[in-house]
Amino acid sequence: MTDPTTRRVTSADVARLAGVSRATVSYVLNDTPHQTISAATRSRVREAATSLGYAPSAAARALRTGRSDVVLCLLPDWPIGPEVGTLLGNLSTELARAGMTFVAHPGNHADRPITDLWKAITPAAVLAFTDFSAAEIAAMRAAGVALVVGLLGRGASPPRELEAPQRHVGRLQAGHLAAAGHTAIGYACPDDDRVRIFSEPRLAGARAACAGRGLAAPSVRVVPLDADAAAPAVRAWHAEGVTGVCAYNDDVALAVLAGMRRAGLRAPADLAVIGVDDIPAARLAVPALTTVTTDQAAVAAHLAATVLAAVHGRAAPAAELTGIVTVVARASA
Amino acid sequence: MTDPTTRRVTSADVARLAGVSRATVSYVLNDTPHQTISAATRSRVREAATSLGYAPSAAARALRTGRSDVVLCLLPDWPIGPEVGTLLGNLSTELARAGMTFVAHPGNHADRPITDLWKAITPAAVLAFTDFSAAEIAAMRAAGVALVVGLLGRGASPPRELEAPQRHVGRLQAGHLAAAGHTAIGYACPDDDRVRIFSEPRLAGARAACAGRGLAAPSVRVVPLDADAAAPAVRAWHAEGVTGVCAYNDDVALAVLAGMRRAGLRAPADLAVIGVDDIPAARLAVPALTTVTTDQAAVAAHLAATVLAAVHGRAAPAAELTGIVTVVARASA
């Protein structure tokens, strides 16, 4: 497989074949401004490059320029769903348009200190869902990372990039239930502590929506992803008079529906349920699940703009990230 | 944000502070074998490095050594589910253990030619779900990529790494239905052509299982992820005497169940359904969905071993990748 005999094609090879100097090759292939190179030479160089299959060395380029055009996203250690998947895809497209390369690193920060990452890749920017410690940020700076963005984080100021839309998700859920006449509202959390970083802002948004309408704060219960385990929580809500439940996401919402079936309750008559994400299973559930969906393309565009602005030394763009969250009304609420 | 005043800490800075030469710093920090360095000097260098917060430059190291310790995975352009997510996570852990760094690039190969990738990153190996063209492979080789692995691909020889387990998925599905006494079997495909690369081997496996038992080939129908749209397909199967359906994945299986509800059929009495992936919604469905699950940790371990072997110039390990797929029997089949 590995073939040590075939040497790498360098710009020197191209220069030799085209009969010019290495500098000229660099100028031509990078379209360096303020350089006057004849059309004939340009095409000779281009031809030589393609005929040799020349590909510039990423390492050498990064070393020389000091920057690397790579944006690294540290993924959380819980399994990512399709929404995060599309977010990453959109982000990649958006950044590629600006000449940057987006890559994601599935995180197992327990397994491996992130510091090991910098001796493999030196990104121009790092995105992460969780917050960084001051020491981690210092380490990244030392390794040459220009920008560090924590997307979510408890009580950070200024609020993190994704904090506002996540809060709005919860606000919309509770608002939808309130608008339908529900006055006692529940909030269904997953039993996985690792998603706290997402569930906390959503719950905060739901709380705010209730407070804004003079309703009692949501009754929070943990709902495992299992019908039998979910049933007690559902019964407890019913007993305390809760008539509408906001779920952390669609999976949890489906668990609430399953628990209701076990408990002999009907949605939305006995308990209305609203989820988040609009996964395919949501529209296929019985009853079809009302949910809240986020325009991932818009989020990606905003994050990309933020990264690009910071990398180029401009101020971060202010954007309205609440209009991109919408309710998908179906039968369950 | 960007602070051009603070210069990067280099090994020369460390050397100066420790009062030794740069070479010594390199030997100490890399634990280079066959180098005799006194314990006193070693600790002086280590101390200087940590006190300065020294982090070696990934670019310079990659340039010098010619290799980069990075394994890049090109993701397909359809949204990835949690299974692929955990596969990536496990792969990352497994490779990290061997000192390699795993990153994933969400692919939109239409948007951007992959060749642009190599001028940002030069990976030691590239994994991809789709097949590469000969030209693409040549381009990667030219850019210094040691190993290229296509995980799936139609009619490739030798068969791709993931081909066998994917076929086995289909074989297990059909086998489970046959064992339950079903003799006329259907196969439910998604309406998204982009997942062909996965659905084809699975369908082939189901076909093989039917043929092996003397049954007719599965009746293939496209089932969109919508109850109303799925109902006609379900009715058609019922009309032609099909009593058991293998679905491409759990989402499609849920669509079949939803279509059955529309058509007034009951599972598993009228039509048994078996999915793939064991997503959370599967166990919460009515009836609870029987499905097939893959041990992603085992797959990750095998892929990691393959990559490591190739990078180090050893032969690829042969592994049995069929025992890691198992049926999760629930109510729907």
Added chain:
DNA sequence: TTACGTTGCTGACACGAGCAAGTTACACGT
């Protein structure tokens, strides 16, 4: 005394690309 091995370190050269500064050659204006 001389030859030789070991310990502990340093000097210098690559790796491949970007870019500032320098060098021709030629045209133009006076």
Added chain:
DNA sequence: ACGTGTAACTTGCTCGTGTCAGCAACGTAA
């Protein structure tokens, strides 16, 4: 004839690291 300008290049330094060859000092055996 002579300075000036400019098109079209080239020379040479630099980025930060790994590593080979070498060098002094210090035994130690012949």
